[in-house]
Amino acid sequence: NAGVMQNPRHLVRRRGQEARLRCSPMKGHSHVYWYRQLPEEGLKFMVYLQKENIIDESGMPKERFSAEFPKEGPSILRIQQVVRGDSAAYFCASSPPGRPAFFGQGTRLTVV
Amino acid sequence: AQKVTQAQTEISVVEKEDVTLDCVYETRDTTYYLFWYKQPPSGELVFLIRRNSFDEQNEISGRYSWNFQKSTSSFNFTITASQVVDSAVYFCAQGNAGNMLTFGGGTRLMVKP
Numbered sequence: 001n002a003g004v005m006q007n008p009r010h011l012v013r014r015r016g017q018e019a020r021l022r023c024s025p026m027k028g029h030s031h032v033y034w035y036r037q038l039p040e041e042g043l044k045f046m047v048y049l050q051k052e053n054i055i056d057e058s059g060m061p062k063e064r065f066s067a068e069f070p071k072e073g074p075s076i077l078r079i080q081q082v083v084r085g086d087s088a089a090y091f092c093a094s095s096p097p098g099r100p101a102f103f104g105q106g107t108r109l110t111v112v
Numbered sequence: 113a114q115k116v117t118q119a120q121t122e123i124s125v126v127e128k129e130d131v132t133l134d135c136v137y138e139t140r141d142t143t144y145y146l147f148w149y150k151q152p153p154s155g156e157l158v159f160l161i162r163r164n165s166f167d168e169q170n171e172i173s174g175r176y177s178w179n180f181q182k183s184t185s186s187f188n189f190t191i192t193a194s195q196v197v198d199s200a201v202y203f204c205a206q207g208n209a210g211n212m213l214t215f216g217g218g219t220r221l222m223v224k225p
Contacts, residue, residue, distance in 0.1 A: 103159070105154075
């Protein structure tokens, strides 16, 4: 049973470009969570999704960030018009209902 | 609002020493969960344990043990006979139903041979 798969592991974008981060949850997991680990700020919750639904996005920045978890395929975290401050490690986690979440290896985004 | 404090930002020990990582949390929820995760140098987050607020029994898993004290809002983690492979950043976290977690700032543990 493969773990939570995130790709790419490393992503470099120039300022103003778009970044797309993908997350395939563990088999049988219907809940997906995105977290961001900024230098000096620690891990922060961003968004919680179930298939085709955003359950809680209280941690998402109001602009440029969006997330989806379609009926088929991976969850996508999309960052439009990236800025240097978006450089961080982005972690995806998945779980079945009511169970602890397991994290992927993260995507390290560098904005140059 | 929830808050998790890991006062120890960095701890250095020599192999085979015991080490305790402190975690203090704040919440108004009566039902909640507490977690510990390990982040080794490779960067992934490894789940270690989840406890719910109604279960104050201490837990032991091999060299790892956890002490949950609701009276002091603490959920401390002890590694017995530490090994070099235990070197990592350890995060304590708290959440209500589900996995929308509030993480502490982490404690970097360095175990020297």
